[in-house]
Amino acid sequence: MASLEDRVQLLEDIEAIRRLKIKYARLCDTGYDGTKLAALFTEDAVWDGGKEFGVQNGRGAIKAMFDDMSNDLTFALHYMIGHTIDVDPSGTSAKAHWYLWEPMTYQGRAILNAITYDDEHRKVDGEWLFSRMALTFHFLTPYEDGWVKTRMVTDG
Numbered sequence: 001m002a003s004l005e006d007r008v009q010l011l012e013d014i015e016a017i018r019r020l021k022i023k024y025a026r027l028c029d030t031g032y033d034g035t036k037l038a039a040l041f042t043e044d045a046v047w048d049g050g051k052e053f054g055v056q057n058g059r060g061a062i063k064a065m066f067d068d069m070s071n072d073l074t075f076a077l078h079y080m081i082g083h084t085i086d087v088d089p090s091g092t093s094a095k096a097h098w099y100l101w102e103p104m105t106y107q108g109r110a111i112l113n114a115i116t117y118d119d120e121h122r123k124v125d126g127e128w129l130f131s132r133m134a135l136t137f138h139f140l141t142p143y144e145d146g147w148v149k150t151r152m153v154t155d156g
Contacts, residue, residue, distance in 0.1 A: 025078035034067035
């Protein structure tokens with residue numbers, strides 16, 4: 001059995017990763033500030049939005065993508081509704097899986113969005129950061145149609 005200190009550290013790491021994801025969601029919901037969002041990623045991070053939003057390699061590309069995102073995506077609420085977080089025994093890397101329900105305004109249309117995230121993390125200088133974020137779009141659909149009538153993506 002792990003020591004009490006190790007068990008507390010694991011809980012602190014899980015909470016830090018959870019807070020990182022919530023910070024990411026809040027920054028997205030308040031205008032997609034590329035500088036602040038990019039700071040949540042390692043220098044060599046990958047943000048993989050699949051065929052819908054493309055793949056961004058490195059912190060600079062991630063910043064540029066988020067700087068441009070608010071042009072098309074003028075409103076969003078990221079409801080992170082469930083997750084699992086698994087910290088490697090080394091305490092320096094982790095994987096997480098998240099569910100997202102997101103109403104948004106995209107290119108002037110009311111849209112409903114269901115995504116799962118598969119994230120990888122690294123602890124850098126004592127701080128947890130995203131090293132990879134992969135999004136799977138289960139649907140992205142106009143509000144008035146719903147996902148049964150018009151399922152705009154079929155990745156998931």
